Amino acid sequence: MPDRREFLATAAALSASAGSPAAEPAPGLVVREADPPNLETPLAALASPITPTERFFVRCHFPLPAIDRANWSLAVAGAVARPLKLGYDEMLALPRVTKPLTFECAGNSRVFLTPKVRGVNWSQGAVGTAEWSGPTLADVLDRAGVAANAVDVVLEGADRGVHVDEPKSPGTIAYARSLPVAKARRPEVILATHMNGEPLTPEHGWPLRVVVGGWYGMASVKWLTRILVTTTPFNGYWQTMDYSYFERIDGVPSLKPITAMGPKAIILEPAARAELPRGRAVTIRGAAWAGEQAVTAVEWSADGGASWAPARLAGPGRPFLWSHWTAEWTPAAPGPTRLLARATDDAGRSQPPTRDGDLRTYQIRHPVPVPVTVRN
Ligand SMILES: Nc1nc2c(c(=O)[nH]1)N[C@H]1C(S)=C(S)[C@@H](COP(=O)(O)O)O[C@H]1N2
Numbered sequence: 272m273p274d275r276r277e278f279l280a281t282a283a284a285l286s287a288s289a290g291s292p293a294a295e296p297a298p299g300l301v302v303r304e305a306d307p308p309n310l311e312t313p314l315a316a317l318a319s320p321i322t323p324t325e326r327f328f329v330r331c332h333f334p335l336p337a338i339d340r341a342n343w344s345l346a347v348a349g350a351v352a353r354p355l356k357l358g359y360d361e362m363l364a365l366p367r368v369t370k371p372l373t374f375e376c377a378g379n380s381r382v383f384l385t386p387k388v389r390g391v392n393w394s395q396g397a398v399g400t401a402e403w404s405g406p407t408l409a410d411v412l413d414r415a416g417v418a419a420n421a422v423d424v425v426l427e428g429a430d431r432g433v434h435v436d437e438p439k440s441p442g443t444i445a446y447a448r449s450l451p452v453a454k455a456r457r458p459e460v461i462l463a464t465h466m467n468g469e470p471l472t473p474e475h476g477w478p479l480r481v482v483v484g485g486w487y488g489m490a491s492v493k494w495l496t497r498i499l500v501t502t503t504p505f506n507g508y509w510q511t512m513d514y515s516y517f518e519r520i521d522g523v524p525s526l527k528p529i530t531a532m533g534p535k536a537i538i539l540e541p542a543a544r545a546e547l548p549r550g551r552a553v554t555i556r557g558a559a560w561a562g563e564q565a566v567t568a569v570e571w572s573a574d575g576g577a578s579w580a581p582a583r584l585a586g587p588g589r590p591f592l593w594s595h596w597t598a599e600w601t602p603a604a605p606g607p608t609r610l611l612a613r614a615t616d617d618a619g620r621s622q623p624p625t626r627d628g629d630l631r632t633y634q635i636r637h638p639v640p641v642p643v644t645v646r647n
């Protein structure tokens with residue numbers, strides 16, 4: 272049965288994201304932090320297959336870097352046969368691919384963790400899908416000639432700063448994240464110059480960003496300036512001290528960097544605290560994604576998880592891309608209840624019913640209940 276305090280806390284958190292977006296400086300987005308900008312997409316804007324750029328969530332660790340077109344370049348260095356330096360026009364001249372790719376911030380849904388934790392307290396809107404275009408990372412790596420003994424591909428952005436809270440950074444550092452060589456070579460990893468048909472905006476990483484299909488957002492490095500190929504594993508700040516989780520080896524916790532997204536469904540409609548007339552059919556709408564896997568099923572519950580029924584997917588699930596889904600519900604019993612949804616993927620994975628503490632404050636995938644009231 273719903274616990275009253277949890278019910279109220281969930282309702283407040285959900286309506287915060289459904290609420291009116293701030294007028295300035297980010298019309299259409301919910302300001303979680305103004306400086307640096309950390310802006311969330313309102314749930315209503317997640318109902319379309321492609322998220323409009325001006326409503327795509329923004330996650331920044333440091334102030335936006337000042338970059339000008341003439342001085343920007345991308346260096347490809349480290350364990351490569353031919354180190355490269357590519358200007359913006361050279362990036363635009365390379366063969367290009369365009370793909371819709373979904374990514375979610377690894378901290379999305381953090382506001383639902385109890386007790387409260389530090390970090391941007393996102394509701395459910397730190398997720399989006401855009402059409403990304405540019406050369407593949409594989410193409411640029413091939414031009415440079417990756418050494419046979421290469422291990423990781425470090426992606427470094429132009430934004431930098433000091434992490435003053437514990438664990439402190441070793442002085443000023445640039446945002447950086449790595450991919451294992453095998454993932455870096457995959458066709459779903461794009462060096463994007465364009466988002467939804469237009470050059471990237473400053474907040475989304477102009478002039479060049481990585482988009483790592485299937486992985487949580489932290490891998491999709493913005494304002495890319497350097498690709499460094501290493502022959503030893505890269506253990507940078509944002510994959511050890513931050514954006515990491517504990518995986519148990521025979522019960523012993525071992526820290527691992529966060530990588531691919533797991534299956535997750537969110538409910539977009541009805542909104543939290545909605546009052547629904549008894550006996551009249553309502554459509555429950557939502558989105559679901561599963562990282563490198565395809566969503567094969569979404570189930571929903573209108574009784575707080577006691578019973579589940581299959582929802583209808585808008586189309587066949589695909590890797591790297593979210594699916595939208597609907598379900599028809601005719602509420603029969605008056606009173607408060609909780610709507611839940613959960614996704615399953617083609618690897619047979621589903622969502623954990625409760626929060627797993629080994630995941631620290633990331634990868635929040637337990638179904639979040641949407642409290643509604645049925646009126647007589
Ligand atoms: N250079 C740089 N890249 C970055 C970040 C950053 O702070 N600096 N944030 C990362 C995180 S945590 C996420 S979730 C995504 C967000 O991308 P968006 O702002 O385009 O939505 O960018 C990633 N790439």
Ligand SMILES: [Mo]
Pocket residue numbers: 330375376377378488489
């Ligand atoms: Mo993120």
